[in-house]
Amino acid sequence: MTNISEIHVTKTIVNEFLDDFIKNILDSDVVVVGSGPCGVTAAKYCAEKGLKTVMIERNIYGGGGMWQGGYLMPKNTVGAPANKILEECGVNLKDAGNGLYVCDSFEMVSKMLASACEAGVKLLNSTNVEDLVLKEDHVDGVVIQWYPVQQMPKFITCMDPIAIRSKVVIDATGHDSFLVKRLSEQRSGIPKPPGCGSLWVDEAEKKTVELTHEIYPGLIVAGMSATSTYGAPRMGPIFGGMLLAGKKAAELAYEKIMGVKVKGIGKSIKISHRAPDVLVTE
Ligand code: 48F
Numbered sequence: 001m002t003n004i005s006e007i008h009v010t011k012t013i014v015n016e017f018l019d020d021f022i023k024n025i026l027d028s029d030v031v032v033v034g035s036g037p038c039g040v041t042a043a044k045y046c047a048e049k050g051l052k053t054v055m056i057e058r059n060i061y062g063g064g065g066m067w068q069g070g071y072l073m074p075k076n077t078v079g080a081p082a083n084k085i086l087e088e089c090g091v092n093l094k095d096a097g098n099g100l101y102v103c104d105s106f107e108m109v110s111k112m113l114a115s116a117c118e119a120g121v122k123l124l125n126s127t128n129v130e131d132l133v134l135k136e137d138h139v140d141g142v143v144i145q146w147y148p149v150q151q152m153p154k155f156i157t158c159m160d161p162i163a164i165r166s167k168v169v170i171d172a173t174g175h176d177s178f179l180v181k182r183l184s185e186q187r188s189g190i191p192k193p194p195g196c197g198s199l200w201v202d203e204a205e206k207k208t209v210e211l212t213h214e215i216y217p218g219l220i221v222a223g224m225s226a227t228s229t230y231g232a233p234r235m236g237p238i239f240g241g242m243l244l245a246g247k248k249a250a251e252l253a254y255e256k257i258m259g260v261k262v263k264g265i266g267k268s269i270k271i272s273h274r275a276p277d278v279l280v281t282e
Contacts, residue, residue, distance in 0.1 A: 020122065024052065024054070024122045025054050025122055025124065025164060026164050026165070027164070027165045027166075028052040028053065028054045028122075028164070028165070028166045028167075029046070029051040029052040029053065029166060029167050029168065029253075029257055030042075030043075030046045030051050030052070030053045030054070030166055030167065030168045030169075030170060030250075030253050030257075031053075031054050031055075031056060031129075031141065031142050031164065031166040031168075031169045031170070032046070032053065032054070032055045032056070032121075032169075032170045032172055032249075033056050033129045033142065033169065033170065033171055033172060033173055033178070033179060034055075034056075034057065034064060034171075034172035034173045034174060034225070035055050035056075035057040035059075035062035035063060035064055035113070035123070035125075035172075036063065036064020036065050036066060036172060036174055036223065036224070036242065037064065037065070037066050037112070037223070037239045037242035037243055037246065038064075038172040038174075038222050038223025038224065038225075038242040038243070038245050038246040038249070039055060039057075039064065039170070039172030039222075039223070039246065040055065040062065040063070040064075040112045040113060040116050040246065041085060041112070041242070041243045041245075041246025041247055041250070042170050042172060042222060042245075042246035042247070042249040042250045042253075043055040043116050043119075043121040043246075043250075044089075044112070044115050044116040044119050044121065044246075044250075045119075045246070045247050045250030045251070046121075046250045046253055046254070047116065047119035047120040047121045048119045049250065049254045051253065051254065051257060053119075053120070053121045053122065054121070054122045054123075054124060054164070054166070055116065055121050055122070055123050055124070056123075056124045056127050056129055056142070056144065057123065057124070057125050057126075057127065058126070058127060058128040058129075058147040058150075059125065059126070059147070060125055060126050061125070062109070062113050062123060062125065063109035063112075063113065064174060065174065065224075066105060066108055066109045066112070066239065067105055067106065067109055068105055069105055069237045070236065070237030071237075074104060074105040074106060075102055075103070075104065075105060076102065076103055076104075076105045076108050076237070076239055077096070077100055077101065077102050077237065077238045077239065077240075078093075078100075078101050078103075078238065078239050078240035078243065079099050079100055079101075079205055079238060079240035079241075080099040080100075080101070080240070081240075081244075082239070082240030082241070082243040082244050083101040083240070085243045085244075085247065086101070086103065086108060086111075086112075086243070088115070089111045089112050089114075089115040090111050090115070091103050091107055091108050091111045091112070092104075092107065100238075108239075124144070126146060126147050126148065127144050127145070127146060127147060128144065128145050128146070128147040128150045129142045129143065129144055129173075129178070129179070130143050130144070130145050130150060130161055131143035131161075131182060132169065132179055132182055132183060132219070133163050133165065134183070134186065137217060138216070138217035138218040139169050139183075139216060139217065139218035139219040140165060140166075140218065141163055141164050141165035141166050141169070142163070142164060142166070142169055142179075143161050143162070143163050144161055144162060144163070144164060145159075145161035145162075167218070167256070167257050168218055168219075168220060168253040168256055168257060169218060169219050169220070170219075170220045170222050170249050170253065171215075171219060171220065171221045171222065171225045172222050172223050172225060172246065172249070173225050174223070174224040174225060174228075175195065175196065175224055175225075175228050176225070176228075177193035177221065177225040177226075177228045177229045178225075179219060179221075179225075180193055180215060180219075180221050180225065180229050181193055183215075183216055183219065187216065190215065190216060191229055191230065193225075193228050193229040193230075194228070194231045195228050195231065196224070196227045196228045196231065196232060196233065196234040197231050197232060197233045197234065198233060198234065199233060199234050199235070199236050200233040200234075200235075201235055201236060201238055203232075203233050204227065204232060204233040204234055204235035204236075204241065205235050205238065205240055205241035206241070207227065207230075207232040207233065207241075208223055208224065208226060208227045208232065208235065208241040208242065208245050209241055209244045209245045209248055211226035211227060211229070211230050211232060212226045212245040212248045212249050212252070213226070213252065214252055214256065215229070220249050220252050220253060222245050222246060222248070222249035223241075223242045223245040223246060223249075224242065226245065248265060251265045252265070
């Protein structure tokens with residue numbers, strides 16, 4: 001039998017949250033916005049490299065678009081070599097031939113999130129990133145608000161958010177490209193994301209990795225957010241490109257913070273920020 005008082009439970013939660021927030025979240029190396037396949041992979045590898053890493057998700061749950069494969073069916077596919085990332089996380093994969101692998105989506109989400117937690121990633125859930133902290137020539141962190149508060153009618157939500165600082169922010173917000181969109185309103189040369197193009201699996205998988213790059217000092221755009229920023233094709237229900245893009249984003253963050261070159265980092269596509277519509281050039 002235990003003898004636990006109600007206020008003991010409350011005090012434990014409040015103390016633990018504030019302690020964790022001040023020590024591990026307020027001032028970090030990397031903030032990853034979005035916990036989909038790209039964000040969770042980026043966060044896992046950043047933390048494994050010893051970077052102090054915070055992943056922020058507006059939903060109460062992590063995983064983004066990974067919970068179901070296509071057409072509400074809980075089977076996820078990845079193309080090689082992204083299967084290696086899932087194998088590292090302990091996900092059971094079935095070889096579907098031609099370099100394609102398939103797994104249960106809920107196993108993929110839970111094991112990837114567990115792997116990120118084990119690496120030391122701190123997760124802020126139910127938290128909306130509503131803006132960047134934007135200094136003269138670099139991004140210096142993000143502005144956060146509880147998502148339920150942000151969802152309330154405007155006359156109630158005239159409540160100020162708070163800011164946290166990080167050396168690098170990774171925009172893994174998926175189709176929204178939210179942080180790039182916000183930046184494009186304030187800095188010339190940053191494209192206003194047009195959204196993704198029509199479906200083409202192989203090309204999209206390749207481009208999403210190539211387009212993952214530091215778009216502005218301190219801001220890395222990654223995964224579907226990068227695809228949507230440049231109007232590259234959508235990939236549909238296949239996740240390998242997202243995982244490889246997340247890994248590349250982590251390597252770019254590490255290079256930037258530590259000033260050390262990472263061997264074997266994926267090449268980046270040449271991008272012209274001056275072209276008005278289609279910004280992808282080969
Ligand atoms: O959409 P999402 O899974 O993006 P991703 O990691 O992967 C894309 C694929 O799931 C899929 C695909 C095939 O591979 O086409 O779309 O690039 O995850 C994005 C996450 O970011 C959260 C959102 O709730 C989702 O879980 N998010 C978006 N905007 C914000 C945010 C924001 N402003 N603040 C906090 N979280």
